[in-house]
Amino acid sequence: MSKILYTLTDEAPFLATASFLPIVQAYAGTAGVDVQTRDISLAARILAQFNDLLPAEQRVADDLRELGELAKTPEANIIKLPNISASVPQLKAAIAELQAKGYALPDYVDEPQGEREKDIKARYAKAMGSAVNPVLREGNSDRRAPKAVKAYARKHPHRMGKWEYGSKSHVAHMEAGDFYGSEQSYTMVNPGMLRIEYTSVTGSSFPLRAPVKVQAGEVIDAAVMDVAALAAFVDAQIADAKARGVLFSLHLKATMMKVSDPILFGIVVSRFYAPVLEKHPRTMAEIGFDPNNGIGDLYAKLGQLPEAQRMGIEADIAALYAQRPQLAMVNSDKGITNLHVPSDVIVDASMPAMIRDSGKMWNAAGELQDTKAVIPDRNYAGIYQAVIDDCREHGAFDPATMGSVPNVGLMAQAAEEYGSHDKTFKIAGDGTVRVIDEHGTVLLQHPVKAGDIWRMCQTKDAPIRDWVKLAVSRARLSNTPVVFWLDPRRDHDRGLTAKVAMYLNEHDTTGLDISIMSPIRAMRHSLKRIREGLDTIAATGNVLRDYLTDLFPIMELGTSAKMLSIVPLMNGGGLFETGAGGSAPKHVQQFVAEDYLRWDSLGEFLALAASFEHLANTTGNARAQVLADALDAANAKFLDEDRSPGRKLGTIDNRGSHFYIALYWAQALAEQTADAELAAKFAPLAEALAGNEAKIVEELIAVQGKPVDIGGYYQPEMAKLSAAMRPSATLNAALATLAG
Ligand SMILES: NC(=O)C1=CN([C@@H]2O[C@H](COP(=O)(O)OP(=O)(O)OC[C@H]3O[C@@H](n4cnc5c(N)ncnc54)[C@H](OP(=O)(O)O)[C@@H]3O)[C@@H](O)[C@H]2O)C=CC1
Numbered sequence: 046m047s048k049i050l051y052t053l054t055d056e057a058p059f060l061a062t063a064s065f066l067p068i069v070q071a072y073a074g075t076a077g078v079d080v081q082t083r084d085i086s087l088a089a090r091i092l093a094q095f096n097d098l099l100p101a102e103q104r105v106a107d108d109l110r111e112l113g114e115l116a117k118t119p120e121a122n123i124i125k126l127p128n129i130s131a132s133v134p135q136l137k138a139a140i141a142e143l144q145a146k147g148y149a150l151p152d153y154v155d156e157p158q159g160e161r162e163k164d165i166k167a168r169y170a171k172a173m174g175s176a177v178n179p180v181l182r183e184g185n186s187d188r189r190a191p192k193a194v195k196a197y198a199r200k201h202p203h204r205m206g207k208w209e210y211g212s213k214s215h216v217a218h219m220e221a222g223d224f225y226g227s228e229q230s231y232t233m234v235n236p237g238m239l240r241i242e243y244t245s246v247t248g249s250s251f252p253l254r255a256p257v258k259v260q261a262g263e264v265i266d267a268a269v270m271d272v273a274a275l276a277a278f279v280d281a282q283i284a285d286a287k288a289r290g291v292l293f294s295l296h297l298k299a300t301m302m303k304v305s306d307p308i309l310f311g312i313v314v315s316r317f318y319a320p321v322l323e324k325h326p327r328t329m330a331e332i333g334f335d336p337n338n339g340i341g342d343l344y345a346k347l348g349q350l351p352e353a354q355r356m357g358i359e360a361d362i363a364a365l366y367a368q369r370p371q372l373a374m375v376n377s378d379k380g381i382t383n384l385h386v387p388s389d390v391i392v393d394a395s396m397p398a399m400i401r402d403s404g405k406m407w408n409a410a411g412e413l414q415d416t417k418a419v420i421p422d423r424n425y426a427g428i429y430q431a432v433i434d435d436c437r438e439h440g441a442f443d444p445a446t447m448g449s450v451p452n453v454g455l456m457a458q459a460a461e462e463y464g465s466h467d468k469t470f471k472i473a474g475d476g477t478v479r480v481i482d483e484h485g486t487v488l489l490q491h492p493v494k495a496g497d498i499w500r501m502c503q504t505k506d507a508p509i510r511d512w513v514k515l516a517v518s519r520a521r522l523s524n525t526p527v528v529f530w531l532d533p534r535r536d537h538d539r540g541l542t543a544k545v546a547m548y549l550n551e552h553d554t555t556g557l558d559i560s561i562m563s564p565i566r567a568m569r570h571s572l573k574r575i576r577e578g579l580d581t582i583a584a585t586g587n588v589l590r591d592y593l594t595d596l597f598p599i600m601e602l603g604t605s606a607k608m609l610s611i612v613p614l615m616n617g618g619g620l621f622e623t624g625a626g627g628s629a630p631k632h633v634q635q636f637v638a639e640d641y642l643r644w645d646s647l648g649e650f651l652a653l654a655a656s657f658e659h660l661a662n663t664t665g666n667a668r669a670q671v672l673a674d675a676l677d678a679a680n681a682k683f684l685d686e687d688r689s690p691g692r693k694l695g696t697i698d699n700r701g702s703h704f705y706i707a708l709y710w711a712q713a714l715a716e717q718t719a720d721a722e723l724a725a726k727f728a729p730l731a732e733a734l735a736g737n738e739a740k741i742v743e744e745l746i747a748v749q750g751k752p753v754d755i756g757g758y759y760q761p762e763m764a765k766l767s768a769a770m771r772p773s774a775t776l777n778a779a780l781a782t783l784a785g
């Protein structure tokens with residue numbers, strides 16, 4: 046039997062799965078396709094780390110590891126929904142929920158003492174941050190808005206905030222001392238093992254980790270963030286935001302860049318709140334406040350203090366707020382600021398949202414206001430300033446007429462920053478970090494000071510070659526120009542540029558328009574074309590892949606949920622991601638409060654069609670192709686009829702959108718002529734669904750408006766969730782007829 050593996054993840058996409066998966070399984074079964082689930086949620090990832098401590102009935106299989114192995118084989122056909130890349134506060138919350146459910150998990154220890162605690166922390170570290178994507182993404186990324194989606198966006202343009210020339214919003218980045226300024230890169234000639242060695246000013250040396258295996262042709266790079274320079278930069282930006290009367294906001298990727306960015310986040314928190322933290326150093330140590338977890342960590346821990354002491358510190362914070370620039374808010378009603386939780390503001394989604402909202406963010410009074418967006422490192426900060434400049438000059442983009450920027454992203458085999466997690470270090474003392482080959486040759490070296498963050502990345506040759514091939518093939522298939530976004534001032538990008546030039550020679554590029562530009566030039570070029578209604582493929586490294594595949598979809602389509610996101614795995618399998626965005630925690634909050642789920646599953650629908658098509662191509666299952674074609678047609682109708690969830694109670698939500706895709710898919714299957722038996726099987730279902738449309742919609746809407754209990758956040762109870770997500774008895778009964 047042909048097999049598709051559908052991932053169970055977290056938050057809104059997981060809730061959606063409880064409604065959508067039964068439909069998928071019922072339809073797939075008619076083509077002999079077995080749709081199995083694999084649990085890669087944060088809860089499952091945590092439990093899988095502690096099987097040795099759990100009783101047999103609580104142990105879970107390590108599904109992520111299984112999928113990671115499978116992704117390296119031609120048989121892989123995986124549908125991957127967004128999952129939580131957990132920050133420490135999210136990790137702690139998930140552990141607490143699981144402990145309350147009776148799992149005897151050890152507590153998370155911030156500062157481990159002794160071997161046992163170090164082991165516990167190391168296990169949790171494996172479940173944390175971007176733990177899934179680098180494992181499953183054994184291929185490069187192809188993300189784009191399918192034609193039908195772009196046509197939909199043109200027909201139903203979403204709201205875009207107006208831009209004014211006088212906008213004071215801007216991006217602030219360092220001018221020196223950042224990763225960008227210190228990057229060194231080297232392309233390996235031979236395979237080997239590299240030592241990463243720290244030498245203190247007094248001359249003692251030790252390795253920072255076990256030697257790193259490298260392949261011939263691999264591009265390695267390393268860079269260091271000078272934290273003293275960062276602190277001085279942040280102080281200057283705080284003063285500047287105050288002087289200009291704009292909000293202060295910070296945009297990092299503390300989830301995906303799970304080692305370096307929480308530290309950067311902590312430094313900004315420490316500087317912003319410095320007068321209070323420096324006034325109460327002993328108390329801060331006593332309560333164990335960790336700025337890397339955000340100022341929310343302080344608020345949570347103040348409760349441990351005697352009331353008078355707590356009120357004193359709260360008064361000091363209030364007094365500080367009066368002197369500081371206003372902070373951008375995540376939730377002004379609840380007083381949650383941009384510096385509360387490191388995972389609340391994630392640059393790929395937060396900067397596009399700001400740009401979509403006229404360059405403004407929310408202030409404490411719940412109003413939109415111009416903002417300083419602090420993005421410390423220069424590697425990619427400049428692209429956002431280029432968008433802001435363009436919007437100030439020419440006004441907001443018009444979704445009804447604008448062109449598109451599809452992305453071909455280099456990410457396979459933990460390319461670039463994805464692979465840096467186990468090679469990122471907070472440096473203990475002043476000295477030097479060197480990368481040394483087996484012959485003792487120093488390939489890269491940096492002077493460092495205590496507290497600096499040093500990190501190394503690896504990009505293997507085969508993924509680079511595959512990336513160039515994918516870019517050329519997308520250019521050919523879509524007849525669209527390609528720009529490789531590579532910065533001639535970056536050592537790493539120069540290494541990549543040489544390889545791009547070399548690998549382009551392997552392809553017939555006659556008639557194709559292929560160029561290489563620095564990110565800022567590439568952005569200006571792409572934006573100019575976008576305003577002319579023209580498309581330009583961006584072939585980028587991993588971080589720009591992440592940034593651009595939220596930025597352009599959010600501008601073009603209103604959300605990255607409507608993206609097609611395919612990862613052609615290098616060994617022939619297929620990984621079909623759903624959309625390009627996150628797991629939308631605020632959708633869960635709305636769902637439990639009022640039984641309304643805003644999540645747009647279009648990304649799931651698009652991924653599923655691509656997955657069936659891949660299955661048909663690789664296994665010869667002709668019915669899978671019929672399902673794929675019918676789902677394509679259903680997706681087009683779904684868009685045409687605008688059946689995505691609304692935002693307000695009383696309209697169809699995620700569940701209603703699943704009913705409509707089931708209806709249109711069944712109708713397309715009943716009408717197709719390629720497989721008469723299948724058509725006959727779906728005809729009665731199509732009729733039942735169409736005939737009961739009003740009743741089903743009514744049953745789905747009737748439940749809205751009351752709180753709903755799903756028995757957990759990180760590990761909802763399946764029975765409760767399924768009951769909540771499948772409230773239409775009529776729809777459920779109709780689907781059940783397919784099984785016969
Ligand atoms: N591939 C993956 O596994 C990814 C995982 N993540 C993880 O997801 C979590 C949340 O991150 P983040 O992306 O910043 O925040 P959100 O998930 O909250 O996404 C930001 C905004 O995008 C819009 N959005 C995204 N997807 C949908 C959808 N399907 N339907 C409707 N709206 C959607 C909403 O915007 P609006 O309200 O403006 O409509 C939403 O508020 C984190 O844990 C993060 O690490 C993040 C990115 C990718």
Ligand SMILES: O=C(O)CCC(=O)C(=O)O
Binds near residue numbers: 174176300301591
């Ligand atoms: O891996 C992650 O943490 C997030 C990935 C992401 O945002 C993306 O791939 O667009």
Ligand SMILES: [Mg+2]
Binds near residue numbers: 393591595625626
């Ligand atoms: Mg992203």
